[in-house]
Amino acid sequence: MPQPMIWFDFGGVLSPPLDELFDSYHARTGITPRQMKTALAAVAAELGVEPLAPLELALLTEAEWGRSMVRVLRQADPGIDLSRARFEEFGRQWFEGVRANPVMVATARHAKEHGYRVGILSNNVVEWEPYWRAIVEPVGEVDCIVDSCVVGVRKPDPEIFRRAEKEAGVPAAECVLIDDLAENCAAARSVGWRAVHFRNNARTVRELAGLTGLPALV
Incomplete structure (x- = not known):
């Protein structure tokens, strides 16, 4: 699988x-x-x-x-x-002085090290790209980035998840979203994705492991 x-x-x-x-x-x-x-x-x-x-x-x-x-x-x-x-x-x-969430950075890197594909799916702003990309730089290279300002549709519109599937060449059943907004998670699930509603780092890491089988962070 x-x-x-x-x-x-x-x-x-x-x-x-x-x-x-x-x-x-x-x-x-x-x-x-x-x-x-x-x-x-x-x-x-x-x-x-x-x-x-x-x-x-x-x-x-x-x-x-x-x-x-x-x-x-x-x-x-x-x-x-x-x-x-x-x-x-x-x-x-x-974004002045903003740093990435170190646990989520470590989770993304950990996933890549274990053979999982990693993407960024975000409602974002054209002119902010230099700033947010600098913030997520510690994640390293990802397989796909889908920005609302580029594709012309934003979460929680279900269409953005379809666009993401097409861009990455990945079917809905293989997609897992981590998002801090419950409505975005619900929208993702409505089109066949799985989702983790981010509330805190520990719970997110635990729920992600349960959904994907990704080994726990050491």
């Missing part, structure tokens, strides 16, 4: 949790997570999409999105201090 292909999400699996990144951004810029999330939703609502979809589907460039964020933040709070924020090159500032 062929080895499964293990697909790792980037944000929240190979990278730190999103809430941790919001807190870090708050510390650097003074903009609170609540302010950011409200503005994200407002910009996306103007296009009739989910909060991060304008970037993750490349509906707006980073610079266009950044100008919209500044506009809606100032509309909501005319006195807001945005002097420390650089929205038109948001990714550079957002």
Whole structure:
């Protein structure tokens, strides 16, 4: 029986949790997570999409999105201090100092060493590629990368999993997704994938071993 292909999400699996990144951004810029999330939703609502979809589907460039964020933040709070924020090159500032999740990096490398295929399946942003690729560099070479901003569809749309299967040449039954969002895991399962809902490192490693037979990390 062929080895499964293990697909790792980037944000929240190979990278730190999103809430941790919001807190870090708050510390650097003074903009609170609540302010950011409200503005994200407002910009996306103007296009009739989910909060991060304008970037993750490349509906707006980073610079266009950044100008919209500044506009809606100032509309909501005319006195807001945005002097420390650089929205038109948001990714550079957002990912500053971010390091990969060492346990998930080790898990990916361990899987490759045991003959498993490894991919990255992520909702991501065109202009952020240099930053996130640098973060996941410790994983080493992977078999396939599928980005929402490239294929034009984002999780949890089931179509992105079909695109991933085609890109990697791997049938659904051989695909396993590790993702921090339950709705993405449910969508993957709906098209015949297996999935591990990432909640913490230890549980994820244990559940992945149960699904794939990958030996435990030493």
